[in-house]
Amino acid sequence: MSIPLKIISVLAWRNLWRNYRRTSIMLLAIVVGVWAMIFMNALMIGMVDGMVKGGIRNLPGHAQIHHPAYRDDPSVVNNMPAPAGDLLKALGSDGVLGWSARVRVPAVISSERDSRGVILLGVDPVREAGVGFDLSDLVDGRFLEAADDTGLVVGAKLLQRLETRLGKRVVVMSQDPHNNVAERGFRIVGVYSAELDSQEETFIYAGRETVQKMLEMGSAISEVAILGQDYRDLSVWYPALEQAAGSGLEVRDWRELDAFLDTMLGVQDGMALVLIVIIFIALSFGLVNTMVMAVFERIREIGLMQALGMRPSSILYQVLVEAFILLVLGLVLGNLLALLTIAPLESGIDISGIADGAEMFGMSTVLYPALRAGDMVMASVIVMVLGLLSSFLPAWRAAHINPVEAINKI
């Protein structure tokens, strides 16, 4: 006759808490393991997310529409009409958070002290702020106020290179579609900072209509940058956009636009997986070890229970139920600990001191741990399954102890 689960559960629960020292050690091992998995996963995801989001913002967007020749020759000649008709409708579909039509051309900026090659971005500031420019990056002055704003926003590093300052005038020179030099004087109205010095040195922002007028390109633009809800899943809106753009325009997602970023994402995902596997293995060894020790410590007791009439299968269930209770408690506490330790770090962890050169790989020097419910559930399910599997060996050994030998063990 098998013992009802209720009785086994009562015996298991009682046994766990009478051995509170051993139970506490095992619980601690599980809690630390669960916490480490969730915490490290959150850090890795935060790192990948930061890298991709930073990269996407620099690019910017989850996808871009261009003239088919623009990517090979990003000159003003390879322009496209501003979105209209079906394309405009597709840009307004669900899943598209924002889009920005830009003029983007190579240019030279000159101050009274120096000149630099830059990329001139003619933007509609309202749309751009929702897609490619984070207003919190402004460190001085203001951002553009309208598409016909005649001011210029430059990076802090460029300002330093040009040995100029906010409020001073600079000259921006480029080429118009007729291969004539086009130039215009701009007053610097804003200064921004970026994760990468190269970004601060490269991109300058002016009003789109002002740039269009300067380059004599009418209402034509260089590109449309689109921002969706999730950079990992563009399927909601991307196909419709491709269809609306037709064959006259080229639509590319961020993976195609920035192969380096895509590769780095793959590398980071792989590293995260390796790290998680290592933690899983360490956790499973810890679990097996503590459970085996727990069984051997109780060998007399288990032998006695068998001698008194407890079936081997009941012993096996009892050890498994003890492991299950421990795992449930460990998971609850581990998840809580992860929540408690990650929540205060939501504002970011400054790793600039230990991450010299991280910027080279497009990584931010501020790490934002990303705690996702799905990851917590997955980690919990994996730990539970792994824990029960790990407990099976000691449970099986406990069930097959010879009662006479066990009782006589000192």
Added chain:
Amino acid sequence: MSSVSCKDLSKTFTQGDEIIVGLDQVSINIEEGSFVCLSGPSGSGKTTLLNAIGGLDKPDGGEITIGEQRVDQMRKAELADMRLHNIGFVFQAYNLIPVLTALENVEFVMQVQGRAVAERRPAAMAILEEVGLKGMQDRLPSQLSGGQQQRVAVARAIVSKPTLVLADEPTANLDTKTSAQLMDLFVELNERRRVTFVIATHDPRIMAYCKRLIKMQDGKIVADDLQQPAIAAAG
């Protein structure tokens, strides 16, 4: 159910290179309601025989029958069920479950049998009182003396009303008075409920309670005598 029959039981143990004979062609019949003592020096095979009868240790050869059931042919689960429902054990060392209180230890077998608290709690309390441990039910084994622990072990062995009690030196750690009380209890259970007792002992005072005395030496039965119990149950 409680008659025990052993036929040509043999059991050897290996200790290093040495082979030790535990049981050597032991044959014995113990009728239902018997009160039997196994005596003999250490290593004579008393404990080995008790373990074999109780299905704790498998003999190398021979047959063991309890009632109509062939113990030597049972699977582990069947042996466990038989011990749970029919046999009460009193081991040489007290062998209580250290994490359970005296009351919980006594209740353990009934709990595993699936009996409700309302049924098992009063029975456990009554038997604890009977073995002189009233008021000590909430103590852990570590908080009890050796004699008290042995009394808890005895209470656990008899509380579920087994038909066969196998006791290995049950009074080894008890004082004379408590030993006598315990043996009185055994005799009373034997006479009133016809519980079969097989008791391994060195103690002549315990042997004096037995109706049958089996002497063992080197794994063999060297004497098997019926006797008039010198000490009858008190009261």
